[in-house]
Amino acid sequence: MEPRSRSKSPKPRSPASRRAAAVRKLRRMNEEQLKAALLKKKECNDKAHKIVEKLIDPIEDEKMLLKMLVDINQSHYQDITEERAIMKLCGYPICKEVIEEIPKQQFHISVATKTVYDLTDRKNFCSGSCMKKSNFLKSQLLTSPLWMRDQEDIPDFKLLSLDDK
């Protein structure tokens, strides 16, 4: 019986088998890339969660706060304000005030401007001023996937000064 040498040939020559080999190689590469991407994604998520935990406590260093914000998303920031509010701490990360009065109504209707304001978020802050400053900060945060931040132009985040009411 003839040995089946064709299947053992180290370098397939027919276009079909060459294509198959290319596909195999690509698949192997993709698997490695996928693993690396998943690992990076996990690391970024872990980092973001650490930042959320850290910012639930009051932070005094504004520069440090701005630096941390690069590695989180708007949804993380929202978590921070809500978590702080649950502990009756103003949702704006650099505010140390306690939330004393919680507006009971959910909406405020301004007759002057004929506008309905949703006060749902207001309950997370000690004052309207802090809500404004917090929303100003949140609106600057990036919404792109965390694991793509290193390929992105990071804007300079700014804080509303305390005099802005």
Ligand SMILES: [Zn+2]
């Ligand atoms: Zn406040």
